[in-house]
Amino acid sequence: MAILVNENTKVLVQGITGREGSRHTQYMLQYGTKILAGVTPGKGGQTVHGVPVFNTVEEALRKYPDINTSIIFVPAQFAADSVFEAIDAGIKLIVIITEHIPIHDALRFVNYARRRGVTIIGPNCPGVVSPLKSKVGILPNHIYTKQGPVGIVSRSGTLTYEISYHLTQAGIGQSTVVGIGGDPIIGTDMLEVVKMFEEDPETRYIVVIGEIGGTMEERLAQYIGSGKVTKPVVAYISGRTAPPGKRMGHAGAIVSMGMGSYESKVKAFQEVNVPVARTPTEVVKLIKQFMK
Amino acid sequence: MRLLEYRGKELLSRYGVKIPRGAIITKPEDVGVLSTFKFPLFAKAQVPFAGRAKMGLVKRVDNINEAESVAREFLGRVIQDYPIRKVLFEEGVSVAKELYVSITLDRENRGYLVLASSEGGVDIEEVARRSPEKIIRLQIDDYEGLRDFMIRKLAAGLGLEGTAAEDFVTVMKAMYRVFTEYDAELVEINPLALTTDGHLVALDVKVMIDDNSLYRHPDISIEDSDYTLEELEARKYGIHYVELTGYVGIMANGAGLTMATMDLVKEFGHEPADFLDVGGGASKDTVREGLKMLLTDNRVKAILINIFGGITRCDEVARGVKEALEETKVNKPIFIRLKGTNEEEGRKILAEIGIKTYETAEEAMEALAKSIRG
Numbered sequence: 001m002a003i004l005v006n007e008n009t010k011v012l013v014q015g016i017t018g019r020e021g022s023r024h025t026q027y028m029l030q031y032g033t034k035i036l037a038g039v040t041p042g043k044g045g046q047t048v049h050g051v052p053v054f055n056t057v058e059e060a061l062r063k064y065p066d067i068n069t070s071i072i073f074v075p076a077q078f079a080a081d082s083v084f085e086a087i088d089a090g091i092k093l094i095v096i097i098t099e100h101i102p103i104h105d106a107l108r109f110v111n112y113a114r115r116r117g118v119t120i121i122g123p124n125c126p127g128v129v130s131p132l133k134s135k136v137g138i139l140p141n142h143i144y145t146k147q148g149p150v151g152i153v154s155r156s157g158t159l160t161y162e163i164s165y166h167l168t169q170a171g172i173g174q175s176t177v178v179g180i181g182g183d184p185i186i187g188t189d190m191l192e193v194v195k196m197f198e199e200d201p202e203t204r205y206i207v208v209i210g211e212i213g214g215t216m217e218e219r220l221a222q223y224i225g226s227g228k229v230t231k232p233v234v235a236y237i238s239g240r241t242a243p244p245g246k247r248m249g250h251a252g253a254i255v256s257m258g259m260g261s262y263e264s265k266v267k268a269f270q271e272v273n274v275p276v277a278r279t280p281t282e283v284v285k286l287i288k289q290f291m292k
Numbered sequence: 293m294r295l296l297e298y299r300g301k302e303l304l305s306r307y308g309v310k311i312p313r314g315a316i317i318t319k320p321e322d323v324g325v326l327s328t329f330k331f332p333l334f335a336k337a338q339v340p341f342a343g344r345a346k347m348g349l350v351k352r353v354d355n356i357n358e359a360e361s362v363a364r365e366f367l368g369r370v371i372q373d374y375p376i377r378k379v380l381f382e383e384g385v386s387v388a389k390e391l392y393v394s395i396t397l398d399r400e401n402r403g404y405l406v407l408a409s410s411e412g413g414v415d416i417e418e419v420a421r422r423s424p425e426k427i428i429r430l431q432i433d434d435y436e437g438l439r440d441f442m443i444r445k446l447a448a449g450l451g452l453e454g455t456a457a458e459d460f461v462t463v464m465k466a467m468y469r470v471f472t473e474y475d476a477e478l479v480e481i482n483p484l485a486l487t488t489d490g491h492l493v494a495l496d497v498k499v500m501i502d503d504n505s506l507y508r509h510p511d512i513s514i515e516d517s518d519y520t521l522e523e524l525e526a527r528k529y530g531i532h533y534v535e536l537t538g539y540v541g542i543m544a545n546g547a548g549l550t551m552a553t554m555d556l557v558k559e560f561g562h563e564p565a566d567f568l569d570v571g572g573g574a575s576k577d578t579v580r581e582g583l584k585m586l587l588t589d590n591r592v593k594a595i596l597i598n599i600f601g602g603i604t605r606c607d608e609v610a611r612g613v614k615e616a617l618e619e620t621k622v623n624k625p626i627f628i629r630l631k632g633t634n635e636e637e638g639r640k641i642l643a644e645i646g647i648k649t650y651e652t653a654e655e656a657m658e659a660l661a662k663s664i665r666g
Contacts, residue, residue, distance in 0.1 A: 076504060077507060099572075100504040101504060102475050102502050102504045102505035102508075103397060103475070103477065103502045103504070103505075104434075104472065104475045104502065104505065105505075107397070107402060107403070107434050108434060108435075110402055111402055111403075111433075111434060111435060114402075126602075138602065138603060139602065140601075140602040140632065140633065154548075155548065156546060156547060156548020156549065156551075157546050157548065157572065157602070158544070158545055158546030158548055158549035158572075158600050158602065159546065159548035159549050159552055160548075161600050161602050161632075162549060162552070162600050165600070165631070182547060182548070184397060184399045184477075185397070185399060185402060209548070211547075211548055211551060212551070214399050214400070215399075215400060216399075216400075219400070236552075238548050238549075238551035238552040238555060239551040239554075239555070240554075240555040240558060241536070241551075241554040241555050241557070241558045241564055242551060242554070242567070243534075243536065246534050246567075247534075248532075248534060248547055248550070248551055248567050248569075278555075278559060279552075279555075279556060279559060279653075279654065280552055280653075281652065281654060
């Protein structure tokens with residue numbers, strides 16, 4: 001099983017000829033991801049690491065109708081346009097790696113996608129990996145070497161790597177790892193991913209990596225409290241020491257109007273008996289306790 | 293980024309919002325332009341944070357001479373690392389009542405949110421805590437936009453009638469235009485004054501613009517924003533830097549990992565001096581410039597570097613560290629956790645200059661804590 005991406009994921013890379021697009025196409029291919037085509041307007045006819053490049057998404061889909069997923073490396077100024085193109089062409093899962101996309105752009109394409117039943121992961125995210133099956137993202141290959149029972153959903157890229165790495169080192173594999181992105185407006189939020197994990201037979205434990213800002217973690221905790229999540233959940237929240245009113249790198253990581261503080265998130269999880277790790281390595285210990 | 297008050301007012305007045313008659317002064321010699329104004333005037337230092345009145349940054353002046361001396365007093369002062377470059381002088385307004393109104397991005401509902409209250413002029417968070425029923429909330433769909441009936445509903449909720457209700461239509465439409473056309477995350481008027489002659493005047497304005505959209509707003513100057521001098525410098529190298537109050541210098545890659553590193557410092561009973569994120573795929577130059585900021589910061593006693601290299605290459609990081617040390621010739625204890633892509637190469641470069649590396653952030657922090665104690 002796994003969620004979002006698996007052996008049947010057939011990928012289109014938008015922005016494939018750019019530096020990041022090209023490099024990560026190579027890494028994804030090395031990981032075993034089935035990449036069928038790429039798109040860069042004006043570069044149709046080229047190939048990148050053996051992958052054919054088209055001028056438009058529609059052309060690529062005409063040649064490769066099996067494509068069901070797109071990953072976007074298009075620079076921020078043009079990214080929104082590419083997302084709309086993918087939605088209009090009928091692609092149902094779009095992973096947006098690009099960072100610094102204006103929030104108002106993200107709001108428009110996220111709402112447009114939702115009205116059309118399209119799932120967006122990101123923007124400004126590391127992507128999705130179901131170990132040894134498929135990786136649609138930029139997560140380092142060498143960390144994701146073991147399938148297993150833990151599903152991870154995270155707002156932060158490097159922290160995802162950090163915690164996945166410690167789990168793998170401890171011999172604990174992952175079902176799917178989803179980086180949803182750190183921007184204020186994202187396509188798919190934590191709660192939606194946790195619902196997918198709840199439905200996924202391969203996932204038996206869930207790790208939630210949150211951070212200050214917004215109320216996503218609090219809403220997730222409330223949902224867990226309603227009893228609809230039967231699988232054990234472990235949380236980690238970064239930003240305990242961040243001062244209010246300052247944006248900590250991520251556009252979304254800001255405590256404002258007294259909402260989204262570290263304390264309110266930890267309290268929300270503790271109230272529904274979700275243990276909160278104080279350091280990234282402690283996540284592994286807490287998962288192990290559930291496994292006993 | 294947050295715009296200075298006068299800039300926010302300019303944007304709103306362009307779309308018809310009434311603001312007090314005023315002038316921006318950047319040099320004390322220029323106060324002559326105020327001679328046609330109706331004294332007393334109010335001098336407001338243009339700094340991008342709340343509580344200016346309490347900090348003595350808002351002053352009443354009764355004539356040109358006083359205006360000049362206040363301009364002299366304010367201009368060039370540095371408050372919370374922020375240099376005062378501009379002073380806004382404004383005529384007084386005769387206020388009958390103060391209101392609050394704002395438009396923000398609504399993350400949870402993926403739309404816009406209007407907040408309005410007849411309790412203006414005070415901290416809205418405080419009103420929200422004390423008497424939430426006094427705040428009117430209105431959700432707006434980004435596709436449907438702000439409709440007239442919504443404005444009528446808000447006006448009624450605020451008890452506005454006659455010319456004030458007409459002014460309110462102008463105010464809301466202007467706020468909405470600034471919000472959408474300028475990629476704003478917040479447009480707030482607080483207070484919005486209901487004057488004794490029944491009009492609405494924006495007395496203070498706060499506009500926050502999404503940094504990522506600045507490329508399409510060439511008329512917005514970074515000089516009119518809330519960036520401190522150091523943050524402006526860091527931006528040139530793609531470094532996200534936020535100054536904190538402690539003494540342990542921190543550098544990491546990725547916002548989440550950087551915050552987690554700050555938290556780890558605190559977990560060991562110490563205080564982080566900064567948030568410094570060199571970003572994904574940081575080059576040698578980014579690392580060098582970032583580390584130089586920490587080495588030359590007198591508050592920083594010891595430095596913790598936490599790198600988990602995915603796109604970021606550990607050897608690049610190591611080269612950046614080496615160059616920063618060579619260029620500054622400052623010797624401070626540095627503890628580096630180096631993990632990931634090209635880790636071996638990175639460790640070798642650092643070993644050559646006598647810097648030990650650690651497997652986990654905890655180990656590096658433990659060593660740092662010992663060095664501070666010892």
